[in-house]
Amino acid sequence: MGMSLSRLTEKTNIWPWLLLAPLGIYMLVFFVVPLADVAIMSVTDPRVSLANYQKVLTGALYQRVFINTFLTAAFVTLCCLAVGYPLAYLMAHSKPRTAMLILLLVTMSFWTSFLVRTYSWMVLLGNNGPLIAFLQMMGIEQLPQLLFTRFSSTLAMVHILAPYMIMNIFSVMKKIDPALIRSAESLGAKGWSLFRHVYLPLTAPGIANGSVLVFVICLGFYVTPVLLGSPREQMIAGLIGHQIDEFLAFGLGSAMAMVLLFVTLIILTIYHRRFGLDKLWG
């Protein structure tokens, strides 16, 4: 590539294509084709028809799983917001040292494999875990089943996805000009009204970014719901895996995968039109 630098700097037409070609061909063969394979299987397996989609879109089981997935993703997003906003606020408005320590903690959580974090929640919520022990100490007779329920998988997903929300909101909060807050105060805004009319709107872009990201990741979440959730309340990804793994029902699994992909892409496309996709992960 070194030899091409002088031509690289010119605006000729052939060079960018030559540089892009290896990656383009690779992505075509190992990304687009397998994805197309899913689309094709969804209408050809076991025979050519739209029966898979009909089943997936009208069957009671599938509808329940889709609705469950949607509600879970929405709930997890709300929880991440409830958890992430105060923490981002704490980070943005405390001494640099404290802020650094919290940022370090969030970064650490972010980088820790989500299998590790899922496993931790298994320990924390297990029947021999600290939470149950605490409840026993409080003298509660009927100990609830915490593990393998909707509660445990939701809690772990909030923990795993919260860093995305926190990072996004924090990056917006720390850029807020304190003069804006001061001038609002000097104009008489205080307390809730200051927050509601000045601070909250200023942080809205961070909230939007974080929420879209958390919601979209949660929609397709496989590992944590499968390991921690109730087998009776599966999410889409878990059910897709189940169809492929247990029943080798590639057509049905593919049709569900296509619906999941379609919904995800619609959300991201709307986001892309308004804000630009590169900002989401930037």
Next chain:
Amino acid sequence: MNTFMRWAGILVVIFIAAPLVIVVPMSFSSANSLQFPPPGYWFGYYRAYFTNPDWLIPTWNSVIIATATTILTMVLVVPATFALVRHKFRGKSAADVMMLMPLAVPHIVMAVGYYSYFGDLGLVHSHLGVILAHTCLSVPIAFLVLSANLKGFDRNLERAAQSLGASPTRTFIHITLPILRPGLIISALFAFVQSFDETVVAIFISGRDAATLPRKMFDSIRQEADPVIAVISTLLFLLVMVGIAAPYFASALRSRAPKPSRPPAGAH
């Protein structure tokens, strides 16, 4: 509002920190099931991890796969990033979006595709299959990091070198590459970590022969919750701590303001 936010923030800190630190005492536990606090402490599960091929082979597989994925990703992404950042051409914005597409597709969808497609090609249950799949997933992450670096590149430095008589090759090797090195290292690191952590695609296509560490952990958590997982979790957690602390110490030595980096998100 202020004090409320403060207290809520402190609670959240505990919520985030607790699951991260709990694996450490668990890994020294002498109990043979999930029990916290542990009834006693020993190193038995560390010995179990470091002597059991059932755990060591997947660890080794993960290292090989992540290394190969990183190399392949960088070979493909570096030239493409130069094309996309430094050139204007027709279809560029479409190419930009295409680069990010693997981030938008849920991993379970790709897992179904690879399971079937690589099955046809005879690539399931092989290291090569996992490497080829992981490279697709690492491409957007490496691209995002590298293109951010390349956009901030002051091209006057290259022009200065060339006006002083350096050939384009010399300029590239002595000016462009050294300046870009931190960006290249970070983007390679992100590619490595995404492959090392990737679970869903690995579960479906790695099989027994090429089983990665996350796949082995997933199976183990699902079946018996082997306490060795606490050992691996602790070791992975330590690795993350070292990885995050290293730039801090490095920058502290150079007495510059540290700035923790964050990877772009992947769809788990």
